[in-house]
Amino acid sequence: MQAAAADSWHFTFGTARQGETVVRPDMEYSSQRGFGFEPGAVVRTTAGYLTSDQPFFFSADLPEGNYNVTVTLGGNEAANTTVKAELRRLMLERVATAPGGSVTRTFTVNVRTPRIPAVAGVKAGRVDLKSPRETVQEAWAWDQRLTLEFNGDHPAIRAIDITPVQAPTLFLLGDSTVCDQPGEPYNSWGQMLPRFFKPGIAVANHGESGETYRDSLARRRLDKILSALKPGDTVLMQFGHNDQKQIKDGKGGPFTTYKDEIRAHVEAIRAHGGTPVIISSMERRNFDANGKVVPSLIDYANAARQSAQELGVAFIDLNAMSKPFYEALGPEQSKLAFAEPQPGRIDNTHHNSYGSYELAQAVVTGLRKAGLPVAAYIADGYGHFDPSHPDPVASFAVPASPNFSNQRPLGDESNAAVPAASAYLFTYFIGNGEDGLHLAASQDGYHWDKLGQGRSFLKPEVGNAKLMRDPCIVRGPDGTYHMVWTSGWQENNIGYASSKDLVHWSKQQQIPVMASEPGTLNAWAPEIIYDDKRGEYLIFWASTVPGKFAETAGSSEEKYNHRMYYTTTKDFVSYAPTKLFYDPGFSVIDATFLRANGKHYLLVKDETRNPPRKYLQIAEAPDLQGPFGKLSAPISPPGVWVEGPTTIQIGEDTIIYYDAYKDKHYGALRSRDLQHWEDVSQQMHFPDEGTPQRIRHGTVIAVPEAVIDSIRKVN
Numbered sequence: 001m002q003a004a005a006a007d008s009w010h011f012t013f014g015t016a017r018q019g020e021t022v023v024r025p026d027m028e029y030s031s032q033r034g035f036g037f038e039p040g041a042v043v044r045t046t047a048g049y050l051t052s053d054q055p056f057f058f059s060a061d062l063p064e065g066n067y068n069v070t071v072t073l074g075g076n077e078a079a080n081t082t083v084k085a086e087l088r089r090l091m092l093e094r095v096a097t098a099p100g101g102s103v104t105r106t107f108t109v110n111v112r113t114p115r116i117p118a119v120a121g122v123k124a125g126r127v128d129l130k131s132p133r134e135t136v137q138e139a140w141a142w143d144q145r146l147t148l149e150f151n152g153d154h155p156a157i158r159a160i161d162i163t164p165v166q167a168p169t170l171f172l173l174g175d176s177t178v179c180d181q182p183g184e185p186y187n188s189w190g191q192m193l194p195r196f197f198k199p200g201i202a203v204a205n206h207g208e209s210g211e212t213y214r215d216s217l218a219r220r221r222l223d224k225i226l227s228a229l230k231p232g233d234t235v236l237m238q239f240g241h242n243d244q245k246q247i248k249d250g251k252g253g254p255f256t257t258y259k260d261e262i263r264a265h266v267e268a269i270r271a272h273g274g275t276p277v278i279i280s281s282m283e284r285r286n287f288d289a290n291g292k293v294v295p296s297l298i299d300y301a302n303a304a305r306q307s308a309q310e311l312g313v314a315f316i317d318l319n320a321m322s323k324p325f326y327e328a329l330g331p332e333q334s335k336l337a338f339a340e341p342q343p344g345r346i347d348n349t350h351h352n353s354y355g356s357y358e359l360a361q362a363v364v365t366g367l368r369k370a371g372l373p374v375a376a377y378i379a380d381g382y383g384h385f386d387p388s389h390p391d392p393v394a395s396f397a398v399p400a401s402p403n404f405s406n407q408r409p410l411g412d413e414s415n416a417a418v419p420a421a422s423a424y425l426f427t428y429f430i431g432n433g434e435d436g437l438h439l440a441a442s443q444d445g446y447h448w449d450k451l452g453q454g455r456s457f458l459k460p461e462v463g464n465a466k467l468m469r470d471p472c473i474v475r476g477p478d479g480t481y482h483m484v485w486t487s488g489w490q491e492n493n494i495g496y497a498s499s500k501d502l503v504h505w506s507k508q509q510q511i512p513v514m515a516s517e518p519g520t521l522n523a524w525a526p527e528i529i530y531d532d533k534r535g536e537y538l539i540f541w542a543s544t545v546p547g548k549f550a551e552t553a554g555s556s557e558e559k560y561n562h563r564m565y566y567t568t569t570k571d572f573v574s575y576a577p578t579k580l581f582y583d584p585g586f587s588v589i590d591a592t593f594l595r596a597n598g599k600h601y602l603l604v605k606d607e608t609r610n611p612p613r614k615y616l617q618i619a620e621a622p623d624l625q626g627p628f629g630k631l632s633a634p635i636s637p638p639g640v641w642v643e644g645p646t647t648i649q650i651g652e653d654t655i656i657y658y659d660a661y662k663d664k665h666y667g668a669l670r671s672r673d674l675q676h677w678e679d680v681s682q683q684m685h686f687p688d689e690g691t692p693q694r695i696r697h698g699t700v701i702a703v704p705e706a707v708i709d710s711i712r713k714v715n
Contacts (some may be wrong), residue, residue: 091194092195171204449687492513527593
């Protein structure tokens with residue numbers, strides 16, 4: 001019989017006492033009965049307890065809310081029972097019972113439906129569930145019943161008691177690395193989190209695959225949380241992997257829309273009495289040649305940190321904690337922390353149960369360190385996780401759930417702007433640039449090999465001199481590569497072409513960037529960068545316009561007196577009028593941007609000849625179009641004349657490559673703070689050094705390894 005209260009159940013698998021409901025092995029779930037085993041359960045009862053040789057599911061109808069679930073475990077044989085709730089949320093881990101013995105364990109669980117009741121500031125409605133993912137594969141997360149998975153070595157259950165409880169709720173919002181994944185081998189830290197809390201607090205996971213802060217608002221997931229939020233409840237928020245794709249779509253960026261959307265969430269949660277916590281996204285699995293993780297989400301991690309500081313919100317830096325975790329395991333062993341849906345195919349974004357279990361401990365440790373009230377509910381012995389010393393993979397023994405899926409969670413592993421599986425490509429010219437584009441590749445950014453045995457991959461066709469010097473390439477939001485170059489020594493035009501694969505190129509164009517200044521002597525070393533804030537490309541270069549900047553006339557070679565100019569375009573058909581880009585008060589060339597610590601910096605060469613400077617300096621750039629901050633002291637080696645700088649981020653290191661053109665060799669600088677620079681030229685290997693075919697001024701970019709592979713196949 002069912003207990004008097006519709007939201008309480010007292011199940012027994014033996015002889016019923018007053019108020020208890022007897023469950024027989026043949027009772028499959030039905031809505032008429034309101035409870036039962038889910039299809040596929042092979043169970044048996046013996047001497048007052050239920051057992052099985054395989055995992056099984058049991059469900060009971062319940063209204064939305066928080067519940068204490070008390071299970072009495074044990075049977076005549078030794079047993080080891082793991083309990084998961086709803087969609088594989090780990091509640092109890094490997095509870096051992098001796099033959100004839102029993103133990104009682106309680107956990108608190110949340111049951112929810114898509115309905116959104118009207119509360120202050122929230123209109124009535126429903127969560128916009130994704131179909132069929134949430135309506136079919138993940139239906140157990142949204143139906144009006146509690147589903148329990150019993151797993152382990154001969155799981156043995158004597159009784160299940162379910163009672164409503166007025167308990168605080170720990171809400172989760174996030175993407176596929178947070179949400180309840182429906183099938184093995186995928187898992188998330190959100191699914192593992194309940195295991196690390198005592199009874200008395202419920203974890204309500206509202207994350208979903210492929211989503212962003214923007215989706216949380218649009219699909220009304222935040223509204224759903226606000227409708228149930230009580231003073232003292234906590235909301236953990238971790239987005240970033242998919243927000244990153246908004247750059248690709250030209251719809252946002254980490255330090256603009258992303259921060260705005262974080263603020264909207266924080267303000268709404270606070271207005272309803274909740275405590276928001278911002279979590280930075282863990283890194284993807286991508287190592288350099290030295291076994292260090294190559295960051296792909298650093299801007300979003302920095303934007304999350306900045307938001308937390310600006311809003312006075314607790315912050316858990318899961319991005320920072322994930323790196324030593326992966327590095328402690330190493331490039332090969334770390335594969336065992338990630339999902340492998342097919343033999344040999346590792347998903348480098350999504351974790352398996354072991355990886356999620358470790359990351360959940362990192363989150364719990366972050367909660368304890370933040371001193372939040374919710375930390376009082378952390379289970380004894382947890383909250384002190386050291387990611388550089390993770391649990392041994394071999395010791396992990398949480399049994400796999402019976403549901404399996406080789407369907408990858410929604411959302412890309414990478415985006416066009418930051419490829420996850422990357423190599424490095426150097427675009428350069430040789431000689432005077434008459435034979436066009438040359439390419440070199442590297443796995444670590446230190447050892448470079450020329451591609452195509454040093455052949456030209458694109459011959460110059462535009463400009464009076466038909467040169468291709470200083471080739472600069474950027475990968476656009478749609479994955480297209482755009483290249484600009486110096487087409488001649490004394491021209492007011494630059495060259496442009498585009499490619500999807502760096503093998504097949506569009507028809508070359510001549511862009512008359514200085515046509516508005518007919519007397520312009522030159523247009524040198526153009527650079528191109530995508531401005532995600534404005535959704536357009538910024539192109540800038542050095543030109544001398546006779547009669548301008550008389551205060552530095554004669555300071556450079558011959559009649560040159562350079563300043564930086566720029567234009568913008570969205571389509572490479574129409575261009576904004578050319579304007580002055582940067583005047584540092586001296587003749588300047590070879591400007592380029594570097595990105596570090598969530599900020600842009602402009603790197604420039606002082607072209608002053610009298611007296612000789614010829615060195616590199618950096619100015620902070622809060623916006624790609626300025627204004628630019630004070631220039632640093634020179635950072636290039638003293639006495640070395642340099643030009644053609646290009647930069648890349650490798651792990652935590654910023655690398656600047658430069659052409660020591662008088663000494664006829666390429667060099668490099670390295671820094672982690674942009675204050676202290678180390679000359680690492682001796683650690684570099686560039687092809688054809690000391691010969692006329694040596695690398696000259698170009699650009700280093702990260703590209704997918706598949707792009708390098710396709711270039712290598714070109715005859």
